[in-house]
Amino acid sequence: MEFREVLKKRSMCRNFDGRKVEREKLELLVYAASRAPQGGNEPVREYILVDDARYVKMLRAVSPSFLANAKATIVICTDLKKAEETMGKQGRDILSLLDAGAAAENIALMAVELGLGVSFVRSSTDEAVKSILGIPARYRIDIIIGIGYKSRNRPPPIKGFPPKVHHNMYGVGWETSN
Amino acid sequence: MEDKKTLFDVAIYLISSARDCLDEPAIYGPLRLLEGVNRVIEVSNSNPSLEDKFLNSMQKKISETVLEVMRDRNKFKDALNDLLLEFAEEMKKRTITSA
Ligand SMILES: Cc1cc2nc3c(=O)[nH]c(=O)nc-3n(C[C@H](O)[C@H](O)[C@H](O)COP(=O)(O)O)c2cc1C
Numbered sequence: 001m002e003f004r005e006v007l008k009k010r011s012m013c014r015n016f017d018g019r020k021v022e023r024e025k026l027e028l029l030v031y032a033a034s035r036a037p038q039g040g041n042e043p044v045r046e047y048i049l050v051d052d053a054r055y056v057k058m059l060r061a062v063s064p065s066f067l068a069n070a071k072a073t074i075v076i077c078t079d080l081k082k083a084e085e086t087m088g089k090q091g092r093d094i095l096s097l098l099d100a101g102a103a104a105e106n107i108a109l110m111a112v113e114l115g116l117g118v119s120f121v122r123s124s125t126d127e128a129v130k131s132i133l134g135i136p137a138r139y140r141i142d143i144i145i146g147i148g149y150k151s152r153n154r155p156p157p158i159k160g161f162p163p164k165v166h167h168n169m170y171g172v173g174w175e176t177s178n
Numbered sequence: 179m180e181d182k183k184t185l186f187d188v189a190i191y192l193i194s195s196a197r198d199c200l201d202e203p204a205i206y207g208p209l210r211l212l213e214g215v216n217r218v219i220e221v222s223n224s225n226p227s228l229e230d231k232f233l234n235s236m237q238k239k240i241s242e243t244v245l246e247v248m249r250d251r252n253k254f255k256d257a258l259n260d261l262l263l264e265f266a267e268e269m270k271k272r273t274i275t276s277a
Contacts, residue, residue: 061194063194064198064213124201125194125197128194
């Protein structure tokens with residue numbers, strides 16, 4: 001698939017069918033995430049692959065904005081202690097979060113190629129998520145990604161909006177060439 | 179097939195929502211409450227002793243209202259007003275006939 005087509009097709013899916021996500025596909029999603037850049041090039045980002053339906057159900061139960069009936073989940077988290085030790089406060093609070101976002105987007109793009117749908121989830125119930133998955137206290141839950149095969153009768157994606165682009169100086173509009 | 183929904187499922191959803199609402203935009207509050215109602219209806223649907231035809235008939239409408247919040251806030255408000263009206267009328271019917 002052309003990369004532009006991948007970009008066009010990427011959107012959040014909150015309605016999955018009953019098919020399980022194959023292990024190889026989950027591994028490819030993690031591979032995609034691992035190809036994202038990392039500020040300071042420090043290995044502070046980690047992934048928890050959840051494909052046991054009981055755990056997915058519990059994650060949904062404590063994440064009110066986890067609307068999708070996902071079959072599997074990837075939880076991206078950051079070792080905050082390691083991040084601060086190696087990259088300081090900026091690394092802990094900003095770089096590592098940007099990293100997680102880049103990794104999540106790589107997952108969303110790879111999902112298009114694999115014929116999967118994904119749904120990003122951010123809740124403030126991290127303590128519950130950590131308890132369910134046994135994640136040590138020093139980690140921050142950056143994002144939870146629900147994964148599955150898109151249901152055929154899901155509602156159309158919510159419309160997007162054009163990017164705000166400035167040319168050289170803030171406030172000077174960029175004239176598009178087409 | 180989805181599991182049978184229990185009151186415990188609703189309770190943990192509401193507690194998680196309460197925690198989430200502290201940090202989330204205020205507009206998510208009504209959204210979580212509506213979804214809470216949805217889940218109450220799911221419990222009623224999966225337990226014959228709690229069956230409620232009116233609630234059951236409202237489920238689709240509630241789900242549609244929930245989706246509206248992402249699209250248009252004014253329409254969301256209108257949809258909530260409509261929903262409230264239907265519930266108020268149903269309450270009147272139940273209260274008057276059972277008196
Ligand atoms: C950091 C981040 C957090 C998000 N959290 C949630 C969430 O908790 N629940 C949800 O349903 N969608 C969530 N989304 C998805 C956005 O709502 C979605 O990307 C946006 O509506 C645009 O739609 P599209 O991605 O389909 O183009 C999140 C997206 C991002 C980038």
